[in-house]
Amino acid sequence: MANQLKYDRILDALQELLENRKLQSISVSEIAHTAGIGKGSIYYYFPSKDAILEALVERSYEKPLRTAKALSSQTEIPPFTRMAMIFQACRNSSSEFVRSGESEGSGAQEKAYLHQKYINHIITELKPVLAEIIRQGIAAGDIRFNDAEALAEIVLIVLTVKTDDTLAPASREQNERTIRALISLLEKGTENPPGSLNFLMS
Amino acid sequence: MANQLKYDRILDALQELLENRKLQSISVSEIAHTAGIGKGSIYYYFPSKDAILEALVERSYEKPLRTAKALSSQTEIPPFTRMAMIFQACRNSSSEFVRSGESEGSGAQEKAYLHQKYINHIITELKPVLAEIIRQGIAAGDIRFNDAEALAEIVLIVLTVKTDDTLAPASREQNERTIRALISLLEKGTENPPGSLNFLMS
DNA sequence: ACGACTGTTGACCGACAGTCGAAAAGGTGG
DNA sequence: CCACCTTTTCGACTGTCGGTCAACAGTCGT
Numbered sequence: 001m002a003n004q005l006k007y008d009r010i011l012d013a014l015q016e017l018l019e020n021r022k023l024q025s026i027s028v029s030e031i032a033h034t035a036g037i038g039k040g041s042i043y044y045y046f047p048s049k050d051a052i053l054e055a056l057v058e059r060s061y062e063k064p065l066r067t068a069k070a071l072s073s074q075t076e077i078p079p080f081t082r083m084a085m086i087f088q089a090c091r092n093s094s095s096e097f098v099r100s101g102e103s104e105g106s107g108a109q110e111k112a113y114l115h116q117k118y119i120n121h122i123i124t125e126l127k128p129v130l131a132e133i134i135r136q137g138i139a140a141g142d143i144r145f146n147d148a149e150a151l152a153e154i155v156l157i158v159l160t161v162k163t164d165d166t167l168a169p170a171s172r173e174q175n176e177r178t179i180r181a182l183i184s185l186l187e188k189g190t191e192n193p194p195g196s197l198n199f200l201m202s
Numbered sequence: 203m204a205n206q207l208k209y210d211r212i213l214d215a216l217q218e219l220l221e222n223r224k225l226q227s228i229s230v231s232e233i234a235h236t237a238g239i240g241k242g243s244i245y246y247y248f249p250s251k252d253a254i255l256e257a258l259v260e261r262s263y264e265k266p267l268r269t270a271k272a273l274s275s276q277t278e279i280p281p282f283t284r285m286a287m288i289f290q291a292c293r294n295s296s297s298e299f300v301r302s303g304e305s306e307g308s309g310a311q312e313k314a315y316l317h318q319k320y321i322n323h324i325i326t327e328l329k330p331v332l333a334e335i336i337r338q339g340i341a342a343g344d345i346r347f348n349d350a351e352a353l354a355e356i357v358l359i360v361l362t363v364k365t366d367d368t369l370a371p372a373s374r375e376q377n378e379r380t381i382r383a384l385i386s387l388l389e390k391g392t393e394n395p396p397g398s399l400n401f402l403m404s
Numbered sequence: 405a406c407g408a409c410t411g412t413t414g415a416c417c418g419a420c421a422g423t424c425g426a427a428a429a430g431g432t433g434g
Numbered sequence: 435c436c437a438c439c440t441t442t443t444c445g446a447c448t449g450t451c452g453g454t455c456a457a458c459a460g461t462c463g464t
Contacts, residue, residue: 150383
């Protein structure tokens, strides 16, 4: 408990290495060396290499998740505005470490693990918050739909999968078209005027 | 080329082992032993352990993909019926090897790799086929939407992610509600009567 | 008989995740 | 300042695994 520093230094080291290397090629000793500590110490703070990654994903989303949770109770701000704020917060911190150097070919495949963790975490944590805001929007008459939870899930799934680019690789332009199509579906589905959901675009 | 048998036997072996073990814990020697061949032979047929998995995923979806492609030119069958047939074909072969023994805890996380490969493959291969059918439906006036490609992508993303259950873990009931919500969105978005897309439900 | 080609193999290699016992660092009471 | 204990740190070590390779066996055309 005293030395929160080293715990964080390990995370910093992994984050730094992840910026232009794929996970599989990063060894634990290397993380230790980058963090300026012995390899054994890594295992004092983490039970496995995997756990380091998990902790890093969690830490990276701490901030936006906190703001998202805070926003869910700010009922004086209109629902759509709050959603826009949440997505903006996520975008700011997401690109921080998930995107990495080209590493075409098999490299793209080998980052799968990292991306899966990240998507899983985002969807699980953000869904209830987003659902709550949608629910408020429904109650206020801004949104017409009968299942806030499900709607939140659909939006999050499509957005994260498309933002991520590992699961459904496509051109930047195709990605934009898909998100635009989602927006159009949502606007018709929730009986909102065209353009009102444009904030979902990056 | 003569010995297609061994190639397939390797795939069979991996498939069998995958039924109740996680990928990470299966060694190449073990695959070789299960297939009844030497370890060296594995590398005669595959460049890496990873490639075996990739080939297995591909093989598992050969059949439904062939039927899907065949269906895209059967214009005498109504689009919705053809889509229903495609999804049915996929469902039949998908559960074949992707689902595996419980292995709660970290086990669920470690299968990520396999699932990522599978989702990636499905979406990439099935999207153009589905888009073509949707395009025909638009031309025939059955569907009203301006971007067939994007629509196909959205449907596939949500369905595969939700069917898969690794990326967005949720209860069976929650999954059903999400798919129902997607159907409702699609029906409104493409100006089709409620219930006309129910075939998307499993 | 003979190369050339196609398969097949397991011993071997380097690398890595994770373990361990020892020792340094830090704290506490006398 | 010292005994004593707990927390923290460490790198040498271990077992295992993915992948390589040199050797070898079968087969076919000449």
